[in-house]
Amino acid sequence: MSTIALIVSGLIIGIIAKLLMPGRDVGGFIMTILLGIAGMFLGSMIGRAAGIYEPDQTAGWIVSILGALALLAAYHLLFVRRSNAYFLKRTRMTLLLDRVSRTGQPHPTSC
Numbered sequence: 001m002s003t004i005a006l007i008v009s010g011l012i013i014g015i016i017a018k019l020l021m022p023g024r025d026v027g028g029f030i031m032t033i034l035l036g037i038a039g040m041f042l043g044s045m046i047g048r049a050a051g052i053y054e055p056d057q058t059a060g061w062i063v064s065i066l067g068a069l070a071l072l073a074a075y076h077l078l079f080v081r082r083s084n085a086y087f088l089k090r091t092r093m094t095l096l097l098d099r100v101s102r103t104g105q106p107h108p109t110s111c
Contacts, residue, residue: 010036013061017068023076039068 011029014036018025027035043059043066053059059067 006037006040007033009064010034010040012036013039013064013068016065017072020065021069021072021076025072025075035068035071036064038071039066040064041067042071043067 010033014032014034017035017039018032040059043063044053044057046067047053047057047059047063048055052063
């Protein structure tokens, strides 16, 4: 596969995977291309291990999109929850400090 075809295919696969996966994703144009290319490689490796593809075959569109979705899901499991939990903890702490500064006492259920 030529480099241009690889980049265009990676972009299309990355866009489809980002549209199918709910939630907020970081990364722009380049990350979308890299996600699609990595999804193609992951899909090819899984297809070869399962016996669907021969050693010299590349993955089809559906398997490539599934590979990209698997990578996005792994990203969400590893990174998104931590940042959201930190944000929620920080927000609760800010609300508690705001209440203490206004009333002089924390909320009875917070301690």
